[in-house]
Amino acid sequence: MSDMTDESMTYCAVHPDRETGLRCNKCGRYMCAQCAVSTSVGYRCRECVRQVDDKFFTGTGNDNLIAGAVVGGGAGVLVFLGALTGIALFWLAAFFIGIIAGGALAEAAFRAVQKRRGRYTPIVVAVAALVGGFGGAFLAGRPFAIGIFVLIGIIAVLAYRRFEYK
Ligand SMILES: [Zn+2]
Ligand SMILES: [Zn+2]
Numbered sequence: 001m002s003d004m005t006d007e008s009m010t011y012c013a014v015h016p017d018r019e020t021g022l023r024c025n026k027c028g029r030y031m032c033a034q035c036a037v038s039t040s041v042g043y044r045c046r047e048c049v050r051q052v053d054d055k056f057f058t059g060t061g062n063d064n065l066i067a068g069a070v071v072g073g074g075a076g077v078l079v080f081l082g083a084l085t086g087i088a089l090f091w092l093a094a095f096f097i098g099i100i101a102g103g104a105l106a107e108a109a110f111r112a113v114q115k116r117r118g119r120y121t122p123i124v125v126a127v128a129a130l131v132g133g134f135g136g137a138f139l140a141g142r143p144f145a146i147g148i149f150v151l152i153g154i155i156a157v158l159a160y161r162r163f164e165y166k
Contacts, residue, residue: 013045024048056165059118070109071125071159072132078105079151080136094147098154102129105155106162121163129156 012018012032020032024045036043039052078101082088088097109125118124133152137143 057117057119059113059116059121061118063113063116063118064121064124067109067113067121067163068124068128070112071105071155072128074101074105074108074132075129075152075155076132076136076139078136078155079133079148080140082151083137083140083142083145083148088151089142089145089147091147091150094151095154098151099158102155102158106159109159110162117163117165119165122160122165125159125163126156129159 009019010021010030012020012035013029014035015032018032018034020030022033022036022043023030024036025042026044026048029045031043031045035045037046037049039049044052078097079088082094082097088094106125113121130152133148133155134143137145137148137152142148
């Protein structure tokens with residue numbers, strides 16, 4: 001009777017009915033194809049992947065505030081000046097200003113929080129760019145120009161992507 005059991009057979013830790021030889025390279029538990037997650041450092045179980053994710057998101061609520069203030073304030077000043085001088089009303093000029101200044105702004109915000117990423121920081125900085133940017137445009141009296149939309153949109157996207165966890 002006992003000779004029917006193959007001692008070398010191993011089963012998924014989550015699904016005991018599934019035979020598998022695959023192990024998590026961090027905690028060593030057996031996992032089936034459905035439970036295994038392919039990461040840049042090899043196959044891992046879902047539990048270990050989640051733990052690494054939590055460690056990666058070191059940002060705090062304060063960081064969201066600081067990053068949002070830098071991006072929102074910067075976008076406000078930039079759009080205000082761009083709209084007031086009329087430069088930002090030309091969408092091609094707005095495009096280039098957005099790429100350069102938006103990138104610099106995103107980088108400044110990222111450094112202001114010691115390069116920590118929070119789970120919600122991408123959304124916070126994107127919203128801050130929209131609020132700050134349109135605030136600046138309204139103050140300058142030019143909220144509805146295509147160039148203004150282009151400028152604010154680019155700043156929001158660049159800020160979002162700087163804090164995005166890929
Ligand atoms: Zn594991
Ligand atoms: Zn499984």
